[in-house]
Amino acid sequence: MKIAVVGTGYVGLVTGTCFAEVGIEVTCIDIDQKKIDNLHKGILPIYEPGLEEMVTRNVEKGRLQFSTNLSEAIKGCDVAFIAVGTPPGEDGSADLKYVLAVARGIGEHMSSYGVIVTKSTVPVGTAAKVRAEIEKALAKRGEDIEFDVASNPEFLKEGAAIDDFLKPDRIVVGISSERAEDVMTKLYKPFLLNGHPIIFMDIPSAEMTKYAANSMLATKISFMNDIANLCEIMGADVNMVRRGIGSDARIGTKFIYPGIGYGGSCFPKDVKALIKTAQENGYDMQVLRAVESVNEDQKSVLFDKVSKHFGGQLKGLKIALWGLSFKPKTDDMREAPSLVIIEKLLAAGCTVTAYDPVAMKEAEHTLGNSITYAKDEFDALIDADALLIVTEWPEFRVPNFSVMSRLMKQKAIFDGRNIYDAKELKELGFVYYCIGIKTDHKEPA
């Protein structure tokens, strides 16, 4: 089989590489010449564990190619995936201009029957718009080439993308013809042989499934953040509560970790887009509006604890941050809670020194030199008045606390990810704050 994947970002590059890995002939296309030039040199545009080796291996095998030339790549393809961005527009709705531009390009250049699949996260009705764009472009050419559209939303998580793609819980495919179903079944056959289920449905349901999945996960997180905040007020321990409720199989153990709010390129924008879609159709997503509002507030929780601890006197304090990316094992800074925390610290007159194992270069694009980037986690701590744990990278989990004590000016840790043991830190002489657990430090008057 021969396929094209248009858009070589987090989703497109992983999708293309994983299909090549199971033996399919893939061309990944991007509009960004620099990205494609770098990929030809083996330089990846994103950090994703294991991806570089997999790209190299498949390029060497001749199964994976990169190009900016959509017209060449699309010719004779069985399937073309659209995997470009769908960022939020000013009103929160998903901006479809990149998706529709690709659809137009496909219509301008396709040469034979193919299935055009939206992999990007798109609102209900988008596949119909994609079909219309392609038909318009074909009509302009005076061509009458048969094609199908399909919706195949992607559920991978950054930092675990390869595993999520190769071993999916399920593959959701929206189709409107038997021919498209056959092509998609053939494409995903290697995954089906490994026992991963494919769920065929109508196209609008597939499009909605993606938003419903992300919104449900975001709801779990906001719900737990609300519970965590209440635990803290009431003297309960949210870690215990999490274990207590997670052992009920109906609730489950995943995505109930409280923290400093969900970030990333998906949950914030997809929750917004679903609220907007509903509004446009005369329906009010009350639960999701609350999910969003809790999340906005949660991003300030760590800053508020710092402010309270120092009695509001933050000017001139040196604050160390461990972690910048929105979650571990990625360099993605989109909607990272660290950005909100840093903005508040800087506005309060603090200086900020941060260390992140991979996201500092990416962070610099947004933050410039408003903060200092440390060479390692200990470098960040020199003379610090407080340490904020922002991203739970594995290497921050068991640090050398005695070295930390020597480096820091004040032994205060504000843990936004609940990775340390409050009792242990207290014994070591640290003042320790986390999320959803009442600490017995004396509050300043």
Ligand SMILES: NC(=O)c1ccc[n+]([C@@H]2O[C@H](COP(=O)([O-])OP(=O)(O)OC[C@H]3O[C@@H](n4cnc5c(N)ncnc54)[C@H](O)[C@@H]3O)[C@@H](O)[C@H]2O)c1
């Ligand atoms: N990032 C994730 O974890 C994730 C997971 C599942 C679904 N999604 C969805 O997948 C889509 C892509 O997300 P992403 O994070 O990979 O985006 P991204 O910004 O990392 O990548 C998008 C790529 O598309 C390219 N592009 C834009 N217009 C183009 C055009 N006309 N022709 C060719 N290339 C073009 C850009 O240059 C960029 O490289 C979004 O709809 C997103 O919601 C993302």
Ligand SMILES: O=c1ccn([C@@H]2O[C@H](COP(=O)(O)OP(=O)(O)O[C@H]3O[C@H](CO)[C@@H](O)[C@H](O)[C@H]3O)[C@@H](O)[C@H]2O)c(=O)[nH]1
């Ligand atoms: O218990 C939890 C789990 C996650 N998070 C936060 O939630 C955000 C998103 O995390 P995660 O879902 O692991 O990362 P993403 O890469 O954004 O993946 C989500 O968004 C993708 C894009 O749509 C989907 O494909 C995935 O299925 C979906 O999990 C991050 O800020 C996490 O810190 C929590 O606060 N508590």
